Amino acid sequence: MNDSQKLLIIGLDGATWDILMPLIKMKKLSTLEKLVKNGSWGILESTVPPVTGSAWLAIATGKTPGKTGIIDFLNKKDDSYKLYPTTSSDFKGHSFWDYLSKANKKVGIFNYPMLYPPYKVNGFMISGLGSSPDDDISYPPALKEELEYVTGKYEIYVDYHNKKYENLDLFISDLNNFLEKFEKWIYYLVKNKEWDTLFLVFSATDWVQHIMWRHIDDSHPLYEPKVSPKYKKEFIKFWQRIDKILGNLLRMVKDDTIVFLVSDHGFGPNDQMFNLAKWLEMKGYMVRxxxxxxxxxxxxxxxxxxxxxxxxxxxxxxxxxxxxxxxxxxSIADEIDFEKSKAYCLGHTIPFGAIYINASNEKEREEIKARLLYDLKNISKDIGKEVEVQIYEPKKLYSGEKVNLLPDIIFTINNWRCVIIEDNFDKPLFEEKPFSTRHTGSHRLNGIFLAYGPGIKKGQRVDAKICDIAPTILHIFGLPIPNDMDGRVLMEIFEEDSEFAKRKQKYIDPSYYEKKGEDKKLKNAIKSLKLKGKI
Structure with a gap:
C-alpha cells in the first residue's frame, strides 16, 4: 500500500459527454480539454433507473440495486406498500470510504447526495442533497461552523422547481451566488484539511440541465428563438465556471495526485409525459x-x-x-385498493416507471407479468401515437439479497425522453410537453468517467459501469476488494509499467475490514492506556 497516495474525486451530477465534448471542441473548456487529452476517459453507465438515489450509492459501494435495494430517493424496505427515504444508513459500513478509514486512510466526503445524517469516519463528511442546512450535516459537527465562518450561512440547494424560477434570470443570479460559496468551501477543504482521498460533489450541474435544457436544444418544443440564444450563452458560461474551478483544484493539489471525474447519470431532453397510474387503472391492473x-x-x-x-x-x-x-x-398508495389490484405503482421519481406485481403465488405473478409485458410493448395503441418502450426486469438484471424489494418491471418511453408520472390519476394519459418549464431536461443512462494523473494512460477510451468506481479506488490504494462488490477494477486505465498495473487484485470477505476496524480500536485503546501510565 502506497502511504503517500492521494486521490481527488470530483462528482459532476448529471454531466454528459453529449454536452461537454462539443464545448471542448469549441475550445470553451480548457481544463477538461487538458484532462481528456492527457487522461483515460469514456462512458460511465449508470444504474437502471439512472436516478441520484441509486447511482451515487452504487458509486460509493460498488454494488447494484440488487444488493442495496435502492432504486430511487424513496424505496421499499419491506413487504409493505410504503416507501422510505434513502439515508446514510444505506451507505454506512460498506462504502469505499469506510474501508479506507479502517485502513487508516484519511477521507473527506463533501456534499454527497443522500448521505444524511453524517457519521464518523477517519476524516470528515458533509451531507448533500437530501439533508437540510439547518441540521447537523457535518462530521465532525464543528466543521459546518467552520464553513459558515468562511462564507456565512451554509446552503445545499437552489430549488429550481420553485415557481419563482420561471424568472430564469433570478435562477441564474441565485445559482451564481450559491457557486461563490461552494467554490470557497471546496478550496477551504482542499487547503486546510488532511486527506488521502477527497470526494467533492457538484450538484448544480444537474439543476442547470434540468431547467435550461430547452434553451440549449433548438429542437425542443419550448425553445424560444428570441430568448433561448441568450440563455444558451449563460449555460455555456456556467460550464466554463465549473471548468475554471476544476483548473484551480488541479493547481491546488500535488502533481502526484490522481484525479477522477464521475457523474451519476447523463442527460437529455424531456418533452413528453406518460401517466402510469392512469394507464394501470385503465387496463384493469390497479383499482382505486x-x-x-x-x-x-x-x-x-x-x-x-x-x-x-x-x-x-x-x-x-x-x-x-x-x-x-x-x-x-x-401519496398514491393511499388511493389504491391493494386487495383488488393485480399490479400497482407507488409514486417513484419521474424519469422512469416502476410496476410492482401483487400476486399470491409465483404462477400468478408470472401470468400477470406476461400480460403487463405484452401491454407495455403495445402501449402505442393506448396512447394513439407510435412510441418506443424500453423494458427492464430488475430481478433478471440484478442479483442480491435485496433484489425482491425492487419493482417487477421498470420501463421508459422513447429512451428516457418521456417522463413517467406515477402519482396522479387526473392528468392525461400522454402529453407531448415537458414535465414543467423548469424541468425540460431529464436523466439518461450514460454519465462520464475520467482518470488523470501519474500512472494513468493518456488518450485511453474507457467503457465503465457505475459500480466499477469503488473497487478501482481500493486498488489504487493497494487495498483488498470486498468480494460482494459487483464492479471491476478498471485495469485498462493504468500505464503498463505503473505500480497499479503490476499490482495483483485481491478479493476478500467484507468481514476483513470489520476485523481491521476492531484491530484499530484495540491499538488506540492500548495507546491511550500507555499514555495514562496504566500499562
Missing amino acids: KRNIKKLIKKYAYKSATIVAKTPLRKLFSTKTRKSVGNVLRT
Whole structure:
C-alpha cells in the first residue's frame, strides 16, 4: 500500500459527454480539454433507473440495486406498500470510504447526495442533497461552523422547481451566488484539511440541465428563438465556471495526485409525459378505493404529523418537510385498493416507471407479468401515437439479497425522453410537453468517467459501469476488494509499467475490514492506556 497516495474525486451530477465534448471542441473548456487529452476517459453507465438515489450509492459501494435495494430517493424496505427515504444508513459500513478509514486512510466526503445524517469516519463528511442546512450535516459537527465562518450561512440547494424560477434570470443570479460559496468551501477543504482521498460533489450541474435544457436544444418544443440564444450563452458560461474551478483544484493539489471525474447519470431532453397510474387503472391492473376525496382530506392532516413526529423531521428542513408532506398527503398508495389490484405503482421519481406485481403465488405473478409485458410493448395503441418502450426486469438484471424489494418491471418511453408520472390519476394519459418549464431536461443512462494523473494512460477510451468506481479506488490504494462488490477494477486505465498495473487484485470477505476496524480500536485503546501510565 502506497502511504503517500492521494486521490481527488470530483462528482459532476448529471454531466454528459453529449454536452461537454462539443464545448471542448469549441475550445470553451480548457481544463477538461487538458484532462481528456492527457487522461483515460469514456462512458460511465449508470444504474437502471439512472436516478441520484441509486447511482451515487452504487458509486460509493460498488454494488447494484440488487444488493442495496435502492432504486430511487424513496424505496421499499419491506413487504409493505410504503416507501422510505434513502439515508446514510444505506451507505454506512460498506462504502469505499469506510474501508479506507479502517485502513487508516484519511477521507473527506463533501456534499454527497443522500448521505444524511453524517457519521464518523477517519476524516470528515458533509451531507448533500437530501439533508437540510439547518441540521447537523457535518462530521465532525464543528466543521459546518467552520464553513459558515468562511462564507456565512451554509446552503445545499437552489430549488429550481420553485415557481419563482420561471424568472430564469433570478435562477441564474441565485445559482451564481450559491457557486461563490461552494467554490470557497471546496478550496477551504482542499487547503486546510488532511486527506488521502477527497470526494467533492457538484450538484448544480444537474439543476442547470434540468431547467435550461430547452434553451440549449433548438429542437425542443419550448425553445424560444428570441430568448433561448441568450440563455444558451449563460449555460455555456456556467460550464466554463465549473471548468475554471476544476483548473484551480488541479493547481491546488500535488502533481502526484490522481484525479477522477464521475457523474451519476447523463442527460437529455424531456418533452413528453406518460401517466402510469392512469394507464394501470385503465387496463384493469390497479383499482382505486372508494370515497377517495374524503380519504385524501383525512390524510392531509395525518401527513403533517407524520413528518413532524418521525425521524423525517430531522432529514429535511422546514421548507422541505412541507414538500415531503405534500408527497405523503397525495401519496398514491393511499388511493389504491391493494386487495383488488393485480399490479400497482407507488409514486417513484419521474424519469422512469416502476410496476410492482401483487400476486399470491409465483404462477400468478408470472401470468400477470406476461400480460403487463405484452401491454407495455403495445402501449402505442393506448396512447394513439407510435412510441418506443424500453423494458427492464430488475430481478433478471440484478442479483442480491435485496433484489425482491425492487419493482417487477421498470420501463421508459422513447429512451428516457418521456417522463413517467406515477402519482396522479387526473392528468392525461400522454402529453407531448415537458414535465414543467423548469424541468425540460431529464436523466439518461450514460454519465462520464475520467482518470488523470501519474500512472494513468493518456488518450485511453474507457467503457465503465457505475459500480466499477469503488473497487478501482481500493486498488489504487493497494487495498483488498470486498468480494460482494459487483464492479471491476478498471485495469485498462493504468500505464503498463505503473505500480497499479503490476499490482495483483485481491478479493476478500467484507468481514476483513470489520476485523481491521476492531484491530484499530484495540491499538488506540492500548495507546491511550500507555499514555495514562496504566500499562
